[in-house]
Amino acid sequence: MFRLFMLPCACALALSLALPARAADPELDEIRAQIRELKSSYENRIQALEQRLKDAEAKAAAPAPMPAAPSSSISAFNPAVSVVLQGRYANLSRDPAKFALAGFAPGGEIGPGRRGFSLGESELAMFANVDDKFAGNLIASLTPENTVSVEEAYGLWLTAPYGLAPKFGRFFSGLGYLNEQHQHNWDFIDAPLAYQAFLGGQYANDGLQVKWVAPIDQYVELGAEAGNGDGFPGNARSRNGAGAATVFAHTGGDIGASHNWRAGLSYLRTRAQDRDYSLADRAGNDAAVAFTGSSRVAVADFIWKWAPNGNAHDTSFKLQGEYFRRVEDGDLTYDRDGTLGLTRTASFTSRQSGWYAQGVYQFMPLWRAGVRYDRLDSGSVDYGANAAFVAATDFSPKRYTVMLDYTPSEFSRFRLQFAQSRTLADVTDNQWFVQYILSLGAHGAHKY
Amino acid sequence: MRSHFAGWCVALAAWSFPAAADLSVFATVPEWGALAQELGGDKVKVYTATNALQDPHHVEARPSLIARARGADLVVATGAELEIGWLPLVLQQAGNPKVQPGRPGYFEAASVVALLGKPARLDRAEGDVHPQGDPHIQTDARNIAKVAVPLAARLTELDSANAAFYQARLKAFMDRWSAAVVRWEQQAAPLKGVPVVVQHKAFTYLVEWLGLKEIAALEPKPGLEPTTAHLAAVLETLQKTPAKMVLRAAYQSDRASQWIAERAKMKAVELPFTVGGTDGAKDLFGLYDDTIQRLLKGAS
Known part of the structure; x- marks a missing residue:
């Protein structure tokens, strides 16, 4: 050197x-x-x-890369934390305060939400293994009204015998297809009408769930849940036993590399005690009514996904649909607060159904378009002796929805949605939504 | 309907009367499926969760994967967060304690290889970065050998009755493999210093192994779509520092690389990336034979 x-x-x-x-000779200058x-x-x-030598020396001097030693700080045991931020703008042609589903008892979170700008639910999730046997997950929802609600908080027993996968705590029920998914993973900004009518938006349980996947190549999953049954269509009752029971079965698989599907059947049985709401009676008065009795919901769900060779980068398509049927049996108390002076309790039976079907097509990288059709069937509602005061409707609520969304990266999405909603006779609500969804922190799961 | 019923009967029978005690291997990507097959021969039954035309980052925890993970004795994953989006969910739903991370039935290939491309700045503003380093280790043939040894040890641990069998297969494989690596390195000698552009930063190990020179990447940040502005900037770079070819994996769309190849007067080269990515990449040996042939053709 x-x-x-x-x-x-x-x-x-x-x-x-x-x-x-010495001389200013041009030759010399040259x-x-x-x-x-x-x-x-x-x-x-x-x-x-010199640079090459330095590089070579640096290379020789650098110790052989070793697997990084785990950090010794106490924060190394922090759980995987993720946050989902959401917000929206809604332009609704009808006052959302007057939202109702004709012929259906309201409950839970229903309706298109408020007008104008609003913050959606901000979700804070933490997940980690507890020890060698359990994992824990907390998903809290910070609402725009500055309250905190626990959406899910459950433990998973990872080493259970016989291939059982138990979950305990509060969790979204395995009922149907969409129910288990968090709202920010849905393909439309709001829940299908059937979910709103029969489950009050989304059904959560405080209790125990056990799932079991059959040890065969064909996917067959069976599950059962026992919970307190506080959620609509049930309600909180003071009792020691389980207030709700759910069973479900799913199957599915691949057809070649490009297609895959899942189908399922679910059944929920719960009870309601004085589940109250108000409805317009034959005389046009707003009457307070209360239902006490059993509520059984059956759901059939199906989803089919397509992507060329299973690579959804450029294009993909998914088609999904769910059918709900609910039977309620019990007593209905009319004018329960006595404002009309006509308080009377009589038998009540309803058999109602509803369904939705939706397709979402990714027509180019990052862009998707979707359509959805919702329909509810008021079915047969028998008010018994209360039929003198209350009339059943034969109107069938329906809704047409289209959406377009743009997903610049796996962690952000922007959506434009338009719906024409006819949930009451002679009322059409034109609903425009703009929504954003941002995910921060730990990488989210690609749930099917 | 009848054939369906028959199918169920067969499935049920297969479940109630397990056949030979073959090890059931669930490989997340084709290269580890192929390696497990090389090492396990007829003593293993290999299921590969993804094919070479799928982006291993973007896979869903679909029903068939859960069913296969349920019956697996060994899960062979790449690790280094390549499968972060779907494998944890599959394992959580499968209800199979044997293959949970930390158990002998869970093997991560990236854990035995010194990873390159560890991001200097861990921030999503840098794209979909992998905190532990670049997980695409299979683009360097020498890494296959590094993974083969502990993988054979794992097969032996899980199925000790066939220990001698796995060790013999490993030795035979390693002999063939080292000879092949020497051959590939000789064949690839002209590629040393050849400037290339990559579509996704997926070839770090290949570039390092064969001494290629990576000039630029078409994705502005890892995992983000190439934008016109970024492509224009890459084109400008290429006018100053020309490259011979632009490399992309078989699962990636050819649009961006064709666009730049035309304008920068270079070749767009599709590499198999993993087993099954091209017709030539039928097995692990074919994967590198074909990769190097394609590179040589691109450099000529």
Whole structure:
């Protein structure tokens, strides 16, 4: 190295000595220029060589990369934390305060939400293994009204025998297809009408769930849940036993590399005690009524997904639909608060159904378009002796929805949605929504 | 309907009367499926969760994967967060304690290889970065050998009755493999210093192994779609520092690389990336034979 470096310097020195800069001879100038060129060219080459040597030395000196030692700080045991931020703008042609589903008892979170700008639910999730047997998950929802609600908080027993996968705590029921998914993963901003009518939006349980996947190549999953049954269509009752029971079965698989599907059947049985709401009676008065009795919901769900060779980068399509049927049996108390002075309890039976079907097509990378059709069937509602005061409706609520969304990365999505909603006779609500969904922190799961 | 019923009967029979005690291997990506098959021969039954035309980052925890993970004795994953979006969910739903992370039935290939491309800045503003480093280790053939040894050890641990069998298969494989690596390195000698552009930063190990020179990436940030502005910037770079070819994996769309190849007067080269990515990449040996042939063709 030293010799290499010395050589051009010596040459330059010798040359400059041999040709003293005395005369302003053009020839001399030319020679000087040549020397300068020579010098700078050597210097460049030497610099390059030095750099290469440095690199080689650095490479040799660097210890062989070892698997990183885990950090010793106590924060190393922090759970995976993720946050979902949401917000929206809604333009609704009808006052959402007057939202109702004709022929259906309201409950839970229903309706299109408020007008104008609003914050959606901000979700804070934490997940980690508890020890060698259990994992825990907390998903809290910070509402725009500045309250906190626990959406899910459950433990998973990871080493249960016989292939059982128990979950305990509060969780979204395995009922149907969409129910288990969080709202920010839905393909439309709001829940299908059937979910709103029969489950009050989304059905959560405080209790125990056990799932079991059959040890065969065909996917067959069976599940059962026992819970307190506080959620609509049940309500909180003071009792020691389980207030709700759910069973479900799913199957599905691949058809070639490009298609896959899942189908399921679910059944929920719960009870309500004085589940109250108000409805317009035959005389046009707002009457307070209360239902006490059993509520049984059966759901059939189906989803089919397509992507060329299973690669959804450029295009993909999914088609999904769910059918609900609910039977309620019990007593209805009319004018329960006595404002009309006509308080009476009589038998009540309803058999109602509803369904939705939706398709979402990703027509180019990052862009998707979707359509959804919702329909409810008021079915047969028998008010018994209360039929003198209350009339059943034969109107069938329906809704047409289209959406377009843009997903710049896996962690952000922007959506435009339009729905024409006819949930009451002679009332059409045109609903425009703009929504954003941002995910921060731990990588989310690609749930099917 | 009848054939369906028959299918169910067969499935039920297969479940109630398990056949030979073959190890059931669930491989997340084709290269580990192929390696497990090389090492396990007829003593293993390999299921590969994804094919070479799928982006291993973007896979869903679909029903068939859950069913296969349920019956698996060994899950062979890449790790380094390549499968972060779907494998944890599959394992959580499968109800199979044997293959949970930390158990002998769970093997991560990236855990035995020194990872390159560890991000200097861990921030999603840098794209979908992998905190532990680049997980696409299979683009360097020498890494296959590094994974083969502990994987064979794992097969032996899980199925000790066939220990001698796995060790013999490993030795035979390693002999063939080292000879092949020497051959590939000789064949690839002209590729040393050849400037290339990559579509996704998925070839770090290949570039390092064969001494290619990576000039630029078409994705502005890992995992983000190439934008016109970024492509224009890459094109400008290429006018100053020309490259011979633009590389993309078989599962990626060819649009961006064709666009830039035309304008920068270079070749767009599709590499198999994993087993099954091209017709030539039928097995692990074919994967590198074909990769190097395609690179040589691109550099000529």
